[in-house]
Amino acid sequence: MITQKDIKEILKKYDPSQITIGVLGGHSALDVCEGAKKYGFRTVCVVQKNRAKTYAKYYKTREDGNSLRDDGTVGCIDEIIEVEKFSDMVNKDVQEKLLEMNTIFIHNRYFWVYFDFEQVEKDFKVPIYGTRSLVKLEERDQPNNQYVLLEKAGIRIPKIVRTGEESLTEGETRKRLEEHFDDKGGPLLVKVNEAIREYERAFFVVTKASDYFEKGRAMMDAGTVKGDDLATAVIEEFIIGAQINFNYFYSNLDDELELMGTDTRRQTSLDGFLRLDAKVQTSLIDDGYKPSMIETGHIACTTKESILEKAFVAGEKFVELLKKELKPGIIGPFALQGAIASYEGKEEFVVFDVSMRIPGSPGTRFTPATTYKYGRPVSYGERIAMELKKAVEIGKLDEVLT
Numbered sequence: 001m002i003t004q005k006d007i008k009e010i011l012k013k014y015d016p017s018q019i020t021i022g023v024l025g026g027h028s029a030l031d032v033c034e035g036a037k038k039y040g041f042r043t044v045c046v047v048q049k050n051r052a053k054t055y056a057k058y059y060k061t062r063e064d065g066n067s068l069r070d071d072g073t074v075g076c077i078d079e080i081i082e083v084e085k086f087s088d089m090v091n092k093d094v095q096e097k098l099l100e101m102n103t104i105f106i107h108n109r110y111f112w113v114y115f116d117f118e119q120v121e122k123d124f125k126v127p128i129y130g131t132r133s134l135v136k137l138e139e140r141d142q143p144n145n146q147y148v149l150l151e152k153a154g155i156r157i158p159k160i161v162r163t164g165e166e167s168l169t170e171g172e173t174r175k176r177l178e179e180h181f182d183d184k185g186g187p188l189l190v191k192v193n194e195a196i197r198e199y200e201r202a203f204f205v206v207t208k209a210s211d212y213f214e215k216g217r218a219m220m221d222a223g224t225v226k227g228d229d230l231a232t233a234v235i236e237e238f239i240i241g242a243q244i245n246f247n248y249f250y251s252n253l254d255d256e257l258e259l260m261g262t263d264t265r266r267q268t269s270l271d272g273f274l275r276l277d278a279k280v281q282t283s284l285i286d287d288g289y290k291p292s293m294i295e296t297g298h299i300a301c302t303t304k305e306s307i308l309e310k311a312f313v314a315g316e317k318f319v320e321l322l323k324k325e326l327k328p329g330i331i332g333p334f335a336l337q338g339a340i341a342s343y344e345g346k347e348e349f350v351v352f353d354v355s356m357r358i359p360g361s362p363g364t365r366f367t368p369a370t371t372y373k374y375g376r377p378v379s380y381g382e383r384i385a386m387e388l389k390k391a392v393e394i395g396k397l398d399e400v401l402t
């Protein structure tokens with residue numbers, strides 16, 4: 001296991017005036033690198049050969065007469081390390097290159113889904129901005145996972161009919177579903193890993209017990225999901241409300257929580273399906289069509305100000321719990337994703353997902369939360385760079401890295 005003592009020893013060999021910000025080529029890499037460049041950091045992107053062009057060509061740093069920067073360059077990716085597959089990033093030769101460049105790695109969802117958690121925790125010697133031991137807790141099959149933590153923090157979550165740690169027989173699952181619906185329970189959402197993109201989840205909604213088995217079998221027949229994954233899929237209350245992601249930044253240097261912005265999700269093929277008129281929707285459903293809810297992007301959106309305090313309270317509860325439960329707690333970016341629902345005339349924020357690293361929406365800067373604090377929009381990449389620059393200047397870099 002990489003310890004804080006190991007990180008301190010590694011940093012002794014770093015030149016703090018020549019720090020490089022490292023990313024994996026996907027998810028939020030461009031957001032991070034664009035922000036890093038604003039604060040004078042060099043950037044390096046580890047890319048997979050068949051997915052390299054975005055970083056190696058289109059957004060590679062280069063001189064250009066159309067530049068709006070003082071140095072006459074465009075783009076934000078200074079260096080490329082090309083690998084056969086993303087998981088090669090933990091190879092010794094790649095790590096040595098990153099360490100020679102004084103690299104601080106900004107982890108994201110891509111970084112974790114292509115590697116074994118233990119590999120990153122035990123073998124990846126490059127310092128990570130954020131808490132490297134937390135991201136695995138986004139997975140439902142982990143002890144003390146995100147739902148356990150949310151409940152401990154006193155944050156409202158959906159009612160859980162089956163957790164991701166359970167593998168129930170069909171009979172046991174049917175019994176729980178029937179009990180839920182017999183008790184006048186509302187729709188349920190099934191979250192199951194996709195068969196091909198295992199790091200992503202397929203979703204489907206059920207309104208009666210038989211729906212789960214019929215829709216599940218249809219998805220298996222189509223090759224969308226696997227039977228073993230369906231047997232351990234989370235089944236939870238479907239929150240009927242306005243979906244919203246609250247994206248935060250916690251500065252452990254200042255012990256202060258910030259709201260970076262808010263967004264909601266775009267889903268294939270649900271978004272397109274909902275744009276059809278009711279007659280066409282009904283016709284498609286009658287013919288057996290089932291819209292999918294695969295995450296494909298985000299939309300920047302705003303909330304009314306009366307919601308903001310609820311968001312800050314939830315974020316602060318989560319930060320404080322992690323300080324106590326899992327030291328050093330959260331460092332930097334995270335998100336609570338859920339919906340604003342109305343119960344007995346009162347609005348309530350219900351959380352059904354947590355990102356314990358930088359969220360995947362670069363559009364948060366286009367909502368006004370950071371402008372209210374800083375006087376202009378600040379991206380996640382820029383806020384991370386601000387924090388790292390401060391940590392270097394005050395000699396506390398080891399306190400923000402794990």
